[in-house]
Amino acid sequence: MTAAPLLDAMTNYAEGGRLGFHTPGHHRGKGFPAGFARLVEKYGPALDLTELPGLDNLAAPAGCIEESQRETARLTGAGSTYYLVNGATAGLEAAMLAMSGPDMTTILPAHCHTAIHRGLVLTGSMPIILPCRMDSEWGLPLGVDIKAAEVWLKAEVSGRLPDKALWISVNPTYHGLMADLAWEKNIAKARPDWRWLADEAHGAHLPFVNAGGAGGRAPGALAFGADAVVHSVHKMGTGMTQTGLLHSSRADLAGRLRQSVNIMQSTSPSYLLMASLDAWQAFLQNGGVSELRRADELARSLADGIKAIGGYRLWQDELPASMKTDPRKITLSSRELGIDGISLAEVLRHDYAIDVELATNEHILLIVGLGHDEADVCRMVKALASIGKAALAKGSKGSSERNRVIDKMYERGQKPWSPAISPREAFFSPREKVKLEASPGRLAAVTVAPYPPGVPVIFPGMEISKEAIEKIISIEGSGIRCAGLTRAGGAVFVDVVGETYSVSKQGVSP
Numbered sequence: 390m391t392a393a394p395l396l397d398a399m400t401n402y403a404e405g406g407r408l409g410f411h412t413p414g415h416h417r418g419k420g421f422p423a424g425f426a427r428l429v430e431k432y433g434p435a436l437d438l439t440e441l442p443g444l445d446n447l448a449a450p451a452g453c454i455e456e457s458q459r460e461t462a463r464l465t466g467a468g469s470t471y472y473l474v475n476g477a478t479a480g481l482e483a484a485m486l487a488m489s490g491p492d493m494t495t496i497l498p499a500h501c502h503t504a505i506h507r508g509l510v511l512t513g514s515m516p517i518i519l520p521c522r523m524d525s526e527w528g529l530p531l532g533v534d535i536k537a538a539e540v541w542l543k544a545e546v547s548g549r550l551p552d553k554a555l556w557i558s559v560n561p562t563y564h565g566l567m568a569d570l571a572w573e574k575n576i577a578k579a580r581p582d583w584r585w586l587a588d589e590a591h592g593a594h595l596p597f598v599n600a601g602g603a604g605g606r607a608p609g610a611l612a613f614g615a616d617a618v619v620h621s622v623h624k625m626g627t628g629m630t631q632t633g634l635l636h637s638s639r640a641d642l643a644g645r646l647r648q649s650v651n652i653m654q655s656t657s658p659s660y661l662l663m664a665s666l667d668a669w670q671a672f673l674q675n676g677g678v679s680e681l682r683r684a685d686e687l688a689r690s691l692a693d694g695i696k697a698i699g700g701y702r703l704w705q706d707e708l709p710a711s712m713k714t715d716p717r718k719i720t721l722s723s724r725e726l727g728i729d730g731i732s733l734a735e736v737l738r739h740d741y742a743i744d745v746e747l748a749t750n751e752h753i754l755l756i757v758g759l760g761h762d763e764a765d766v767c768r769m770v771k772a773l774a775s776i777g778k779a780a781l782a783k784g785s786k787g788s789s790e791r792n793r794v795i796d797k798m799y800e801r802g803q804k805p806w807s808p809a810i811s812p813r814e815a816f817f818s819p820r821e822k823v824k825l826e827a828s829p830g831r832l833a834a835v836t837v838a839p840y841p842p843g844v845p846v847i848f849p850g851m852e853i854s855k856e857a858i859e860k861i862i863s864i865e866g867s868g869i870r871c872a873g874l875t876r877a878g879g880a881v882f883v884d885v886v887g888e889t890y891s892v893s894k895q896g897v898s899p
């Protein structure tokens with residue numbers, strides 16, 4: 390038999406009796422809406438269909454796909470919804486293509502996902518990057534640095550703010566921290582030629598569990614008047630991997646949005662993926678909201694179980710009361726037990742067949758999905774309890790070491806900044822390959838990002854700093870590969886803009 394290495398690895402994985410606290414949120418189909426699960430079980434491969442009579446066409450929907458999108462839009466409170474089969478990534482890129490361009494500025498927070506940087510290459514827009522506050526001990530972004538942004542916004546009086554801009558929000562962050570949407574709205578909606586795009590890849594479920602902002606949590610950005618909002622349905626919802634939604638309430642943008650979505654997607658979209666999007670809207674209408682609340686409760690009981698063990702700390706407990714997080718994202722530190730996050734994830738993986746969403750030196754991230762149950766929570770709590778007990782028996786001592794490198798990376802002296810040339814100009818410029826260590830001072834031609842979480846350390850047009858290189862080396866040293874680098878003969882290389890290339894635009898430093 391010819392080797393099928395990926396298939397073999399997936400089969401081993403599926404057969405391994407493993408428990409995962411990661412995406413996709415349906416947790417191996419256990420959280421699929423009942424009707425969709427029945428169909429998949431009964432017909433399996435027969436559901437892999439194409440644009441046959443009666444099955445509509447995603448590129449120009451006028452039948453069952455259109456009806457399903459309309460229902461999703463109605464439920465979400467959008468004017469229109471576009472189904473995505475290439476993840477929230479395609480939706481963000483499409484929204485940027487439709488709402489921005491080379492004559493517009495894009496204002497984005499430093500902790501933006503790589504999809505936004507890809508969108509900048511597509512549109513040719515020059516970015517202004519807003520610093521974000523960092524939780525230095527946990528190495529996690531705390532959202533836009535509002536103080537720094539406001540100082541910069543006041544520069545309006547001296548006429549330095551762009552007339553035409555696309556304002557980008559991230560709500561919530563990868564670790565589930567919600568943005569201050571009222572503040573974002575005040576800025577994004579105050580100027581006639583500014584548009585507002587919200588990346589809610591991790592928040593498709595939030596407006597439903599918190600209808601009307603009940604429980605102290607904010608509803609989604611659509612309710613605040615964002616021009617376009619993008620959801621992943623495979624992260625915290627019930628969709629299959631790659632499913633997402635682009636919502637907009639701007640009828641005047643509908644034509645450009647449709648065209649841009651078509652540009653970013655396959656002309657042969659998977660009907661299984663689209664069916665799982667249809668199943669998500671039906672789920673929300675048929676009791677799914679109580680399932681979402683059940684998952685919240687389950688996550689709270691996992692958090693309580695972990696706290697009861699002792700020795701573990703939860704990030705959400707240490708945040709100021711004004712900062713709200715999604716209870717289904719649990720960010721956990723075992724440093725007081727003398728175990729770093731990467732080692733904790735390794736022990737969970739090898740000794741307990743449990744996989745986590747993300748591990749860094751400082752923490753691990755667990756995602757409680759719709760397919761989890763009490764037995765899963767018990768298994769995780771027992772595993773953490775025995776790891777904790779073993780660490781205490783060994784007399785391991787904790788540490789509260791701080792990661793200053795990350796601080797410097799994101800804070801950038803607390804000033805909004807722009808790259809030397811636009812990401813598009815850098816992308817199309819002549820390139821050179823240089824050794825990573827020799828790259829500081831050069832302009833990057835590529836994006837370098839660890840995934841997860843997919844927040845770039847380097848992106849096209851940006852002058853590469855020593856801190857960026859140190860960060861990449863430390864990420865790779867912890868076993869996570871950064872996309873965007875090339876390797877040969879034991880050395881690591883990065884593509885930079887050729888030295889002979891003359892830079893046509895100078896960066897702004899507001």
Ligand SMILES: Cc1ncc(COP(=O)(O)O)c(C=O)c1O
Pocket residue numbers: 475476477478479501502504559562563588590591621631632633841842843
């Ligand atoms: C904040 C954020 N936005 C967008 C995306 C892209 O989502 P998708 O994987 O559905 O393309 C991710 C993926 O991790 C993300 O974390």
